[in-house]
Amino acid sequence: MIDYNPKAWFTFIFRFHKGDTVRKLSPMFLGLSIYSAAVAYIEMDFFKLKADSELKNIVIVHTLLGFVISMLLVFRTNTAYDRWWEGRKHWGALVNNSRNLAIKLSAMLPANTTSREYFRLMVPNYAFALKNHLRMNFIGGELETVPGFTVDTTKHVPNQIAAHILAHIHELYRQQQISGEQLLSVNHELQAFTDICGACERIRNTPIPFSYSVFIKKFIFFYVMTLPLGYVFTVGYLIIPVVVFVFYVLASLELIAEEIEDPFGFDANDLPTDTISANIRKHVAEIL
Amino acid sequence: MIDYNPKAWFTFIFRFHKGDTVRKLSPMFLGLSIYSAAVAYIEMDFFKLKADSELKNIVIVHTLLGFVISMLLVFRTNTAYDRWWEGRKHWGALVNNSRNLAIKLSAMLPANTTSREYFRLMVPNYAFALKNHLRMNFIGGELETVPGFTVDTTKHVPNQIAAHILAHIHELYRQQQISGEQLLSVNHELQAFTDICGACERIRNTPIPFSYSVFIKKFIFFYVMTLPLGYVFTVGYLIIPVVVFVFYVLASLELIAEEIEDPFGFDANDLPTDTISANIRKHVAEIL
Amino acid sequence: MIDYNPKAWFTFIFRFHKGDTVRKLSPMFLGLSIYSAAVAYIEMDFFKLKADSELKNIVIVHTLLGFVISMLLVFRTNTAYDRWWEGRKHWGALVNNSRNLAIKLSAMLPANTTSREYFRLMVPNYAFALKNHLRMNFIGGELETVPGFTVDTTKHVPNQIAAHILAHIHELYRQQQISGEQLLSVNHELQAFTDICGACERIRNTPIPFSYSVFIKKFIFFYVMTLPLGYVFTVGYLIIPVVVFVFYVLASLELIAEEIEDPFGFDANDLPTDTISANIRKHVAEIL
């Protein structure tokens, strides 16, 4: 995620940051300029169509449907943003649960036991394992070595860590180091890890339905490609910047939505899961 | 569900996938083309109505109501998408609860007991039974055979599996193999199965209110059928692609909404419940 | 609730079902036609106002406010639909809680006890009592006779059933037929009954604020009544179908919203609470 000051207007307007849609779309801008110029030339200079041509009135399509395309793009924007924000909430919940688990275990376990040490290392491991799991890779070096725990990378890694933590807690309970009520009082945090993992997997694996994705792209394409046909008669060669600007606006919304709807990767707008994981490790170490 | 790369724009625009609304609507496109051509012929060439005909101004209806129809379609899209996404969330919760139950039972039960074996087979059976139940069928072969459990297919199958699992847990509790606090700590997961089943049944059995469904279809029909009456005067025979394109946009939104509002079937955009069920079986087996 | 196939377009468009707004509004259509014809006659034939009359430009009101009225109707549609869907969710939760309670009690209680029999009869009684309570009536014949339970119809009926079930459970607990942890494990289901009842009462008793209801109706009325004043000059006697169609669209949305915002009655779009109650009885009997 790019860290930024949302109040620095002029920086935003004139610089073209990594992740700026202007950069990504510029080849398309060139193509569309050529296309629009060609349409303008053919209609005005080659066929010398007059301004009362019926083709001029084709613009009614853009008037009638301009509203629908806007609504669709806002629907797209809302759903993509909701996923991004839901992903952020789940990582926030991971922070909260890691902290709460550390705070509770710290209150339950005597100082300087091996179990304290175990949880200090193992709880933050979950965040790192989940972060990498969501990016479909495994970085062993990011996990703290914990005695008695080995990862089988062919299996679901976060599940193994969660299962190991839970087995440790129940072992403490069987040894009566923690009571039944204390076991119940950490139940919420323990099951939250797996719930968060499942929710993030759901967000990553489920883009908006295929039909919408196709439909929006087709709609933008036909809308923009037919734009010069009618408007050439009213704006002449000015159609070139008009088409480019309209395309810039519509395509940008679709592009940004595509980028943020899976928020766990390495895109410019993705969530800072590396930083969050490191913070969990830091705060858990402070507490336990 | 179709797995796709949402960033492959050009593939989307020019190919006509299974489930693409262009394929489904193409017979209607033909019909509408003929109708529009007929209207254009009758008004312009047969009656030779002049451009100052009052019929030309009928287009005010489309201007005044174009906004309402767009809003309605977005309402339709939002509610259908919400069901689809809610269904996805419930199946995600099924994954989470199956995993959490396996993780907790793994921590409670000694290695190599028949109960571990029982839960390893029985918990994933719930997902398969639910998947088929939501499609109104029963596939015995997808359920693992579990000693002591027989299905009565004339009754509600998921309920039988949930009841059998719960009875097994309470039996372990009566035999003091798990304690009262341990019983409480799996209570959430156990009741979640039936809650998820009920929520999915609710989504499947309750389309949007009949009146909205009728009203939207009538509205689209009259909107599109009256479109050529007035616009013929401004665009001539170009009315044919205009009507077809407007109809394509409006009808596509309704069609996609119809398809995704019951997300548990076999439609192109439906949820991958087969894959999810298989994953539950795989992950539970890894843990227990 | 009308059961229907949402994909049967042509049936929808040409048939006029019970609950179709066309049927309900047809007297108004007639009235508006006469009114519009009168306005057209007076302006065009009686006073022979010319097309450059200032009255013609009164249509700016409809342009400026057409958007506001659409937004308001969508707000109305959304809130009404949300109540309908929230009501459906509560009845879904009633199904889930009845099933879960039956599944849990089945696991706790020995076979063939009078308590099993008691819960098999009493739990579904709650759904039937609630259904009738929400319709402000009481149908004694729909409740199964349960030994030791008599209804006082002058008091809140669902509360009596819930209190009786809870008293039975606590009696079992005092007799140590169920343990403290088992008591806690059904706590959620037991309190859910009364929560659902209260939520449904809230939906039934609270229509949208009076001011909105009045405002929307006044707005639609003035919007439609002033429509012919200006548009007569552009469409002549075609104003009659135009006004009728615009009114049909605006009033339909308000009418449907009125119907579904209290979803527990006997309207065509109301929830199938009879069927749901019968299903609860059937499934609870299968389990217990």
Added chain:
Amino acid sequence: MIDYNPKAWFTFIFRFHKGDTVRKLSPMFLGLSIYSAAVAYIEMDFFKLKADSELKNIVIVHTLLGFVISMLLVFRTNTAYDRWWEGRKHWGALVNNSRNLAIKLSAMLPANTTSREYFRLMVPNYAFALKNHLRMNFIGGELETVPGFTVDTTKHVPNQIAAHILAHIHELYRQQQISGEQLLSVNHELQAFTDICGACERIRNTPIPFSYSVFIKKFIFFYVMTLPLGYVFTVGYLIIPVVVFVFYVLASLELIAEEIEDPFGFDANDLPTDTISANIRKHVAEIL
């Protein structure tokens, strides 16, 4: 809250109820009529500006921004309605929790004990105290006298009642009249009282951010005041009803939103907290 039949259209349209925005805004209507007439006179009759004056085209502002103002008013409407509905939900939850607490205590406590009497009086007191607390007053006469409980009106009254009820419950637990599990089973209801109180205080104390409130009012003011400047040229003295009607629509939405965003007072649309409190007392008395 005004109780009304949402289907009585004609009553709504022609009567001007208490709380109707037409009544509240009528002085403004007069002022705006004079203003518009003055603008019309000055532009048309005094300066005799011609219809091709550049001032005529100032209407582009209203076209460009008409959409923004509508969106803003819908945003305003949605947030105000959400508070009103959230307030209603909290009072519904108060009903549910009072009933559930009564039902559970009824099952736990033997008949005819002083504790039953205590809770029968004290639980409904909370609703009455909260109702008055939210209106910033205290009506001692509405609280039932409970032996051993005196209110200190200089302190937070609902908190005192909640604390007294909780102290009573824990006292019963210390005397072993209720068990630990029974204590836990009423924990949710007991903490819900204070959660509901805090949520209602939040709604009452937090109107939408000051900047939005100011901005919307300024925007409506400038939008309406500049309306006659340009439109006088097209509609002449008909500008007077046009401006009044546009103002009526825009200001009504803001007025209604202001009224319902704090739903606990005595405004026409406020929630019927008196009735709800009385119902809680009635139903709790039926149960306990």
Added chain:
Amino acid sequence: MIDYNPKAWFTFIFRFHKGDTVRKLSPMFLGLSIYSAAVAYIEMDFFKLKADSELKNIVIVHTLLGFVISMLLVFRTNTAYDRWWEGRKHWGALVNNSRNLAIKLSAMLPANTTSREYFRLMVPNYAFALKNHLRMNFIGGELETVPGFTVDTTKHVPNQIAAHILAHIHELYRQQQISGEQLLSVNHELQAFTDICGACERIRNTPIPFSYSVFIKKFIFFYVMTLPLGYVFTVGYLIIPVVVFVFYVLASLELIAEEIEDPFGFDANDLPTDTISANIRKHVAEIL
């Protein structure tokens, strides 16, 4: 947060409060006036372009995209408001949990113990520590001195307070001053502190995705800067107030959104966390 009477219309319209966007934007108003005047002079007086210039029709861009920009600003407004309101909800929950914890502990602990004293001082400390933590500073003087507790300002301060409170509770449990069920009954409140802290940190640290922030600013800039190019032909030098007003509206929405999306600072619209913290201290002292 500015405390205000939302019904005082005229005060709002004519005064320019601190935080009013008119004040913040006035330098930009001047710049835009000069720019618009320059464009008008160049087009009309220098080049003497005629009204049938193709440049005039460039306004189609503003018509086609006016809708998209409005939708985007409403999306922006909604998400910013949602954060502000979510932040307010979390602080409301902090109030509720502090009160509930005090009420429960008051019922559990005997009068005049050091533990009561401890919680009376320590629970409100959390609110003050969180308030300052969210503003990235630490004000030791606002924390009550509690025997046995020292803050390490290099570490996460709220976490230390939460951990200290939890350790104290578990110590009471080990000493059997509170029972296991009583420990469980305060579990929710204890973990809520850290959940609230994490949620507020999430809101503060996560503005809307960078790409949207950039895109909206670029879009407003180009939209406003191109506005005079075409509209000069229709409104002449009146373009100056038109451009300023359109910019005022669009930029105000973005400015207010920027201000409220991080609601924990010292901006005019930020939440009154100082007051809320003081209230928590007052109410907890009343109860314990």
